[in-house]
Amino acid sequence: MRYQMFRVILFAATVFSFLFWGCGVTEPTLTPTHDKQTKQAVTTTLSMAKKGDGDTLVYLSKSKLKFKLKKEFTKEQIAQIDEYLATHEIPTVSDTIISPMRELCGTHDSYGWAFGNSYIPVAGKYLGIALSQDVVTYYNALHKYGFSKIFVWGDYDMNLAYLAGFSYDNMMFGIANPQQQQIPTNVGSYHIDEVFEKHSDVWDDYTISQKAATVYPKKVFLSSYKWPSWPYSYPVTYGAKYGSAINSGTNIFIMCDEYSGNCAGHYFSEVYMVDDYWDEFWGYYGHNKNISNWLNLTANNGDGNTHVACAWSNADANSWYDMLGNANRKGINEVWLWASGTGNEVGVQNFSEQAWEKDWLLRSYGYYCIVWRCDSQPCYPDCQWGVGLGEWYISQIYKLGAETYLPYSPSSAQ
Numbered sequence: 001m002r003y004q005m006f007r008v009i010l011f012a013a014t015v016f017s018f019l020f021w022g023c024g025v026t027e028p029t030l031t032p033t034h035d036k037q038t039k040q041a042v043t044t045t046l047s048m049a050k051k052g053d054g055d056t057l058v059y060l061s062k063s064k065l066k067f068k069l070k071k072e073f074t075k076e077q078i079a080q081i082d083e084y085l086a087t088h089e090i091p092t093v094s095d096t097i098i099s100p101m102r103e104l105c106g107t108h109d110s111y112g113w114a115f116g117n118s119y120i121p122v123a124g125k126y127l128g129i130a131l132s133q134d135v136v137t138y139y140n141a142l143h144k145y146g147f148s149k150i151f152v153w154g155d156y157d158m159n160l161a162y163l164a165g166f167s168y169d170n171m172m173f174g175i176a177n178p179q180q181q182q183i184p185t186n187v188g189s190y191h192i193d194e195v196f197e198k199h200s201d202v203w204d205d206y207t208i209s210q211k212a213a214t215v216y217p218k219k220v221f222l223s224s225y226k227w228p229s230w231p232y233s234y235p236v237t238y239g240a241k242y243g244s245a246i247n248s249g250t251n252i253f254i255m256c257d258e259y260s261g262n263c264a265g266h267y268f269s270e271v272y273m274v275d276d277y278w279d280e281f282w283g284y285y286g287h288n289k290n291i292s293n294w295l296n297l298t299a300n301n302g303d304g305n306t307h308v309a310c311a312w313s314n315a316d317a318n319s320w321y322d323m324l325g326n327a328n329r330k331g332i333n334e335v336w337l338w339a340s341g342t343g344n345e346v347g348v349q350n351f352s353e354q355a356w357e358k359d360w361l362l363r364s365y366g367y368y369c370i371v372w373r374c375d376s377q378p379c380y381p382d383c384q385w386g387v388g389l390g391e392w393y394i395s396q397i398y399k400l401g402a403e404t405y406l407p408y409s410p411s412s413a414q
Contacts, residue, residue, distance in 0.1 A: 111367065126334040130336065168187055171188055256277050
């Protein structure tokens with residue numbers, strides 16, 4: 001009788017162990033941080049206990065993920081992981097998978113941490129974007145790439161942005177001229193483009209201040225690409241014109257939208273980079289009036305080269321990385337990206353990665369289970385993981401538990 005009872009207990013224990021065989025892990029401990037982060041997504045800090053010694057951070061070029069993998073993988077296996085992640089939707093499952101009984105031979109589970117390709121804003125910092133949907137959709141700009149503000153030109157854009165999830169408070173509306181009547185009152189801010197460079201026939205101090213008064217206390221941003229001391233109409237400079245305009249109302253501000261630097265400076269004066277323009281705007285117009293600036297998706301494309309001007313030199317454009325660092329040093333917490341009719345979604349993704357590296361965004365981070373199989377026969381000894389025996393391939397990759405979002409590095413913000 002005792003012997004039969006022992007056999008029953010042993011059998012039950014064996015079945016139970018098989019049920020939990022597979023991608024069975026305990027999800028890492030998550031500790032909430034940033035209590036003040038209410039309107040933006042809540043950040044969590046991930047316990048790194050599971051990383052372990054011997055893990056290597058590998059950049060996977062096809063899937064564009066940074067994967068922390070054990071050194072057990074060969075280059076060919078890493079290429080398999082990259083190909084699978086780039087071509088498959090990865091399901092998210094519970095932190096513990098109860099799987100049916102499976103073979104002890106011909107299967108192997110491995111695990112890795114990965115930075116994904118979705119982002120959320122850092123608390124207190126705001127990235128805005130002016131887009132066309134042939135470059136990136138409203139939905140992806142908000143939910144994938146971490147932009148919290150959106151530029152709109154009219155009701156059609158507002159509706160698309162709102163349906164994608166942007167709040168009206170986070171919309172910047174472009175005002176075309178002083179006579180424009182249909183100006184929404186429920187957006188967060190307004191923009192008038194390059195008044196004295198291109199539209200001085202319809203705009204002046206009076207019309208700007210009058211328009212700003214109708215939307216007060218909401219902000220009205222003017223944008224300019226002219227160096228402040230550059231002559232407007234001798235002896236008046238662009239700095240004098242814009243300075244007078246932004247000081248005609250307490251809710252009027254100025255943004256720099258120079259993207260490539262001062263090309264003529266190669267022959268006639270000192271060469272000014274975009275970095276210099278931001279410094280000059282901030283110093284000339286005042287810290288309280290220059291509180292945001294523009295970047296361009298293709299001109300400031302991350303490699304430091306210009307693609308819109310300066311045909312004889314590529315030394316004048318600064319990268320997104322440079323300019324987001326400039327904003328950090330000045331305490332500017334809002335930067336806008338022009339991505340309308342220029343570039344593509346890969347560029348937007350690259351921008352967000354650099355914004356993450358400069359402490360403007362948090363990046364998704366998750367724990368993955370990789371299920372390998374080997375169909376060689378006989379299974380043993382032909383399939384032995386880690387000793388080069390058998391043709392191992394990926395059967396499935398799971399994301400275990402919900403993702404968290406992490407900063408790049410506290411030291412990267414400068």
